[in-house]
Amino acid sequence: MDKIQSCLASNMKRYRKQLNFSQEKLAEEAKASANYIAMIENGRYFPSLPMLRQIATALNVDPLDLFDKGGFEFQNLENLRSEVIESVLQSVNAVFDKVE
DSSP states (O other): OOHHHHHHHHHHHHHHHHTTOOHHHHHHHHTSOHHHHHHHHTTSOOOOHHHHHHHHHHTTSOGGGGGOHHHHHHHHHHHHHHHHHHHHHHHHHHHHHHHO
């Protein structure tokens, strides 16, 4: 999967989850099959321009937002941030468990 597909897949998934849409719900709203949506999100297919517009409309975003690299990088940064916080909390809890 190249960077463009990776960015599209990541942003599509992020916007879909923000709306609490399943792949099936997004597919229904975009008039596509759930399998097709899954293949796009997994980087196996690249949608046509008309389908890209339908997906963007279903997600209530501009089609160009699906290619916003900033959101892709930010999401990766947020994932890293969450992992670091979780790791620190586990370490702190382990210390307190030993003190008790």
